[in-house]
Amino acid sequence: MNVLVWYKRDLRVEDHPALSLAAQGAAVLPLYIVEPGYWAGPDTSARQWGFVAETLVGLRRDLARLGAPLVVRVGDAVEVLARFCGQNNITRIVSHREAGNGWSVARDRRVAVWARDAGIDWVELAQDQRRVDDELNIIEAPTGLRMVAGIEPGVIPTARALRMAADACPHLQSGGRAQGLALLDSFLAQRGRAYRQAIRAPLSAERTCSRLSPYLAIGALSAREVEQTILARQETRPGPDWVASLRAFKSRIAWRACLLAETPRIDTQPPHRGAVALPGRMADGARFEAWVRGETGLPYLDACMRYLAATGWINFRARAMLTSVATHHLWLDWQAVGHVLARRFTDYDPGIHWPQIQIHAGVSGAKPARVIDPIKEGLAQDPLGLFTRRWVPELATVPDAFLQCPWKWPGAQSILGWRYPEPVVDVATAARAARHANGSQRMMEEPQGDTVQILDRPARPTQRRARPAPVGQLCLDI
Numbered sequence: 001m002n003v004l005v006w007y008k009r010d011l012r013v014e015d016h017p018a019l020s021l022a023a024q025g026a027a028v029l030p031l032y033i034v035e036p037g038y039w040a041g042p043d044t045s046a047r048q049w050g051f052v053a054e055t056l057v058g059l060r061r062d063l064a065r066l067g068a069p070l071v072v073r074v075g076d077a078v079e080v081l082a083r084f085c086g087q088n089n090i091t092r093i094v095s096h097r098e099a100g101n102g103w104s105v106a107r108d109r110r111v112a113v114w115a116r117d118a119g120i121d122w123v124e125l126a127q128d129q130r131r132v133d134d135e136l137n138i139i140e141a142p143t144g145l146r147m148v149a150g151i152e153p154g155v156i157p158t159a160r161a162l163r164m165a166a167d168a169c170p171h172l173q174s175g176g177r178a179q180g181l182a183l184l185d186s187f188l189a190q191r192g193r194a195y196r197q198a199i200r201a202p203l204s205a206e207r208t209c210s211r212l213s214p215y216l217a218i219g220a221l222s223a224r225e226v227e228q229t230i231l232a233r234q235e236t237r238p239g240p241d242w243v244a245s246l247r248a249f250k251s252r253i254a255w256r257a258c259l260l261a262e263t264p265r266i267d268t269q270p271p272h273r274g275a276v277a278l279p280g281r282m283a284d285g286a287r288f289e290a291w292v293r294g295e296t297g298l299p300y301l302d303a304c305m306r307y308l309a310a311t312g313w314i315n316f317r318a319r320a321m322l323t324s325v326a327t328h329h330l331w332l333d334w335q336a337v338g339h340v341l342a343r344r345f346t347d348y349d350p351g352i353h354w355p356q357i358q359i360h361a362g363v364s365g366a367k368p369a370r371v372i373d374p375i376k377e378g379l380a381q382d383p384l385g386l387f388t389r390r391w392v393p394e395l396a397t398v399p400d401a402f403l404q405c406p407w408k409w410p411g412a413q414s415i416l417g418w419r420y421p422e423p424v425v426d427v428a429t430a431a432r433a434a435r436h437a438n439g440s441q442r443m444m445e446e447p448q449g450d451t452v453q454i455l456d457r458p459a460r461p462t463q464r465r466a467r468p469a470p471v472g473q474l475c476l477d478i
Helices: 017-022 046-066 077-087 102-118 177-189 191-198 202-208 213-217 223-235 240-262 273-277 286-293 299-311 316-329 334-344 350-361 374-381 386-391 427-444 449-456
Strands: 002-007 027-034 071-074 090-096 121-125
Touching (some): 017 027, 017 090, 017 121, 027 046, 027 077, 046 334, 077 102, 102 121, 177 191, 191 202, 191 240, 202 386, 223 240, 286 299, 286 334, 299 316, 299 334, 299 374, 299 386, 316 334, 316 350, 316 374, 316 427, 334 350
Parallel strands (some): 002 027, 002 090, 027 071, 090 121
């Protein structure tokens, strides 16, 4: 029997249940389909594809060592799968379930209909499913694979070949499982010692966070193998400085897997139906463009947005602020905001990203929205102004006392309006208006019950006895 392994967000050979199942007594065809429809979506970008493409190179090499190099094809999933199954006597497809966006959910439904009509057995497995008897057991990679013969591996296309818009990201992380493992090693050896304290501010989080989120998002690493590595590090009794940080990191990894398993695909409609009726939210215009460019006149906010554009990553607290200010102070459309941030994040994972956007935009119905003050955040998370000055060099001459509110500086006229913009809103006035509107929204209509249950009281990871994570703390930048 010939079996096709359909790779999606699981780009590895270790701890890969689908590959291990397919290799049991069958010839295997490992396939990755580059789907132009997906990569033309409003939540995808060339930086994401560049990271995936680099990871595919390493995956092809790892599979080749096992005897079955990765096959890559460009096209519609149903058409590609139908062609390979028809030409290679394939009767079974094995893949992992994907916590994707609305596009990928619709794609999987089309594949399911085609497979049923064609008599193809499509087996979908959970990536990080935990059982009582072996909750963290790693599934070893097969010792060897028997490849379906006569198939060209194919070319891994560039973003330009896919006609994706140019996306400058000079400090983009390198893709590939090897790079992810190296980051995990350095984090557990040294960088993670102050993890619990340092993850709040982008300047310290840049080094102290594990930076594994993009590798987990596309499955170059599995959450289960990361957890096992953490356990091994804890068993070495590394010292009191490490205890709280390792515990916090392990909890975030576990909750990340839980959220992906439990959260519905809500990238197009808010669960709070009353949010649709709120007037005036903008999906374009001057405020929107100022926020996208990092030119709102709010220094810490602009610094975070510029940093994200240049790196593809930023810590969770800054992500929450970027969303909150955009949807409350600037009164921008939550979905348009979510699409911009999704394209910027190299670690974009729909099952995590969209619930978080809705929570911080106040449309989830899970709890009252928190309207985050960007001036107070700047003072708290960048008290010396090092981060803000690095990414907003226009403010080089502004004294430290006025850095987060330069319009109060007596010399503001020498900068504002020509070197750096005046603030697009008055922060205090906009916050009051947003709180009033959000209060009216919550009175209009109750949110849908199922969604609130998931977002407000997320299910615990099976048999893990982890303490519930607070709502709004599950957008795991880790």
